[in-house]
Structures are given as C-alpha cells and as structure tokens.
Amino acid sequence: MRSIRHSIFGGLLAAAALAACSGSAMLGGDDDGDDDTSGGDAGPGRIDGGPIINPPDGLGPWTGHDHVPWSQSPPGGLPADRVPQFVSFGFDDNGYSGLEGTAGTGGFSWSVAMAQSKHNPAGSGEARNYDGAPVKFSYYLTTAYIAIWQSESPTYVKRAWHQALGEGHEMGNHTQTHSHGAAFDKAHWGQEIQDCIDWITKPFDPAEVNFSPDASKGAGIARDVIYGYRTPFLEYNDATFGVLTDKGFYYDTSIEEGWQEDVDGSNMPWPFTLDDGSPGNEVLVGWQLDPPKEHLTSHPGLWELSPHPVIVPPDDQCAKYGLGYSLRDKMHGIASWFDVGSGKVTGLDYNLWVQFKLNKAEFLAVMKYTLDQRLAGNHAPFTFGAHTDIYSSKYTAATGASDIERQQAVEEFIDYALSKPEVRVVSNKQILDWVRNPVPLP
Numbered sequence: 001m002r003s004i005r006h007s008i009f010g011g012l013l014a015a016a017a018l019a020a021c022s023g024s025a026m027l028g029g030d031d032d033g034d035d036d037t038s039g040g041d042a043g044p045g046r047i048d049g050g051p052i053i054n055p056p057d058g059l060g061p062w063t064g065h066d067h068v069p070w071s072q073s074p075p076g077g078l079p080a081d082r083v084p085q086f087v088s089f090g091f092d093d094n095g096y097s098g099l100e101g102t103a104g105t106g107g108f109s110w111s112v113a114m115a116q117s118k119h120n121p122a123g124s125g126e127a128r129n130y131d132g133a134p135v136k137f138s139y140y141l142t143t144a145y146i147a148i149w150q151s152e153s154p155t156y157v158k159r160a161w162h163q164a165l166g167e168g169h170e171m172g173n174h175t176q177t178h179s180h181g182a183a184f185d186k187a188h189w190g191q192e193i194q195d196c197i198d199w200i201t202k203p204f205d206p207a208e209v210n211f212s213p214d215a216s217k218g219a220g221i222a223r224d225v226i227y228g229y230r231t232p233f234l235e236y237n238d239a240t241f242g243v244l245t246d247k248g249f250y251y252d253t254s255i256e257e258g259w260q261e262d263v264d265g266s267n268m269p270w271p272f273t274l275d276d277g278s279p280g281n282e283v284l285v286g287w288q289l290d291p292p293k294e295h296l297t298s299h300p301g302l303w304e305l306s307p308h309p310v311i312v313p314p315d316d317q318c319a320k321y322g323l324g325y326s327l328r329d330k331m332h333g334i335a336s337w338f339d340v341g342s343g344k345v346t347g348l349d350y351n352l353w354v355q356f357k358l359n360k361a362e363f364l365a366v367m368k369y370t371l372d373q374r375l376a377g378n379h380a381p382f383t384f385g386a387h388t389d390i391y392s393s394k395y396t397a398a399t400g401a402s403d404i405e406r407q408q409a410v411e412e413f414i415d416y417a418l419s420k421p422e423v424r425v426v427s428n429k430q431i432l433d434w435v436r437n438p439v440p441l442p
C-alpha cells in the first residue's frame, strides 16, 4: 500500500463559519466482491434482440433489513449493458437561496430552475427506469441556515427549500451546525441530526415575513420523506451510523469508496449495506488521516451510496476532452499528493473548483471522462457531491471560473450525460429504489 496525503476542506461561507464538505484521498487496499442484491428468476424478461434477462426478484418494500454485500457487479445479476447509468447530484449545505431580495443570484434557485428544463432519455417508457422522467436532485440541508440569520434571512432559505420539495427533489439531512464531528459521541451526533430533522419538519408558512424570520416555522418537509444523510466534511465515526440506523434513515452518502488500488473509473462499487462494514473506509483508516477514520462495526440494513472519486483524464485522453496539456501534471503541481497514476480526486465539486481551482473546460473534462469510464465499465452510479452555494454570485473561493461559468459547466455536463441513451439523472433515493428492485433495460 502506498500513502500520500490526507483530507482537505475549506470554509464555504466564511462569514457564516459553516464550511464546505470535502474529503480525503489516497491509495491502498485490495478488496473485492461480486455479490448481487438478489437472485431469483421470476420468469423470462422481455427480448428486444438482446439476450433473455430474467428479472431479479428484488427486495420489495423497504423494511430496514436489507443485507446487500459490497460488490462491483450490478444488482440482480444483470449485465452492465442492461442497467441504467445513474448520475446524481447531491447538493450539500444550501445557504444561498438566490431569491430576489437576498443580494445574490444563482445558488439554490439556479439548481432548481435548471432541473425544470431537463428530462431523461425516453427509453422504452418504463417508469421504473425513469424513462423520460424529469431530472431530480438530492439536497442535504444544513439547518443552521434556517435557524440563524447568516448571509440572508432564514425566510428566503426556507422558501427556496420548500419550493424544491414541491418540485419533487429529494431533501436530506446534513446536520444542524455543520461541525467537525470526527470525535463526537453518539449523543452529540444524535443531537446534530435530530435538530436538523426538527428544523426541516417545522411547518412552512408562505407568508413568513422576508426580514422577520419566525423560529416556529421551517421548510415544511415531512419526516417520512427524509431518507438520506451526508456528514459535514465527510467526517464521521462509528457512532454516526448507529444514530442513522436508530433514526430509521434509509441510507448514508458519506463514506468514500473507490480509492482501492484495484478500483478505477470502470469498476466502482455499487451501493451496499453496512452490515459488513465498508472496504473503502478501511482504506481511509489505513491512511492515518487527520482526523483519523476508525474501523466500523456492523450497521445492519443501512445503505451506503458512496461518493466515489472522480477520475482526471490521463494525458493521452486530454486532447479528446478539449485540453491541450496534462491536467494530471497541473494538478500534481497544485497538490503534491495528487496521484498522476490513478488521477483520482475526491468526488465533490469543492475539490475541483476550490482545492484545484479548475476552470470550466477542466471541470467538464473531468466530469465527462469519469462518466465515460462508467459507461465503458460496470455502470456503477456516478454519485457526485456538490454545493449549490458554489454556484452563487456570493461565492468567491473558486477563482478558476466565474459563478456563471461554474453554472454552465454543471449544466453542460448534465446535457452531455442526458445525450447518452442509458443515462438517468435522478436523486439518490431514486437510485436506491432501483437498486433495491432493479428492472433491466430492454
């Protein structure tokens, strides 16, 4: 095992003392797996010239008792060319509404408006594969933004979040205070996560006064549609997952998987449950990060939708993706721990825009190349971690591109993804629904 570096993160809203998430990086490990979510042979599948696929039985309604091993193979024993290529954007924090009156544009409202014009490829009209369905995002909310007046009045933030809920986006939990929690005990994690739930679920009042926020009002999101959690700074410990299990979360999306040396852009693991721990976490434990990761105990039934590293194009592919120079060499020059051999970077927009100061063309090259590796490989979901705040006119830490260029880059990538017939840009909850009860493409 080699080792190179450790975690990075930075202040997102400097004035607000709440910061962006960001993770770790390095190499090592040799885990492998090849299990399926389900077996079964419920009869012949449809045939459109391809091989006969027996639809997998699936796991049925969620009960909290799934047990699905870590695997690089698609669920249900399906071949990669018969499963959708899922792409998700999980936006964290979400403190800049972008609404008129907030002295800022873009941000949260930009993402919601952008999704309104996007639809997934028509496919064969199979609703369970999201054929032709509108694009949806996942938002992991830090509720300090609706509890405390920071960059803007909480009234605006609540209004923006509530609108997104109404448009069918997924709303998840990103704690109340966005603190560094690697050393939190279970009670502390429980407080952070429950406070967030409490604020999210307070009733929404469309008449709440713009500049006189009412602490009895919230985003009006029902508890039973809060399925997912991402931890701030990707910092967690074993207690984090005990709390998530106790509180009935379906999934976590905090543990990086894919830094193993034998994992590349074409064979990232599919979602799995934490009954048997996380091989990716064991790699991070071995890196002796600061703060350190710890070994995980069993957390039965809790799904992990890992944020995988993105892959920077190798030198011989840069021209194809519009770059006339070695992006890996450039990034190694910025951070010496960046491994030019694997080209892996933590799969969060913060790392690309802020840590490495990428410009629009470079960001697009990394995103397109990463997706193309998936499409040529096992079609594991591309679950990208992002921050709507980075696409706000208020955001000044991403100096390689303007706010408008950053917005354009994301939108152009989504349009590129949607040009691929097998891609579906959906929320993480929608990915999980499919993984639990997979339906083959024709």
Ligand SMILES: [Zn+2]
Pocket (backbone or CB within 6 Å): 019, 020, 021, 092, 093, 174, 178, 231, 232, 233
């Ligand atoms: Zn965050």
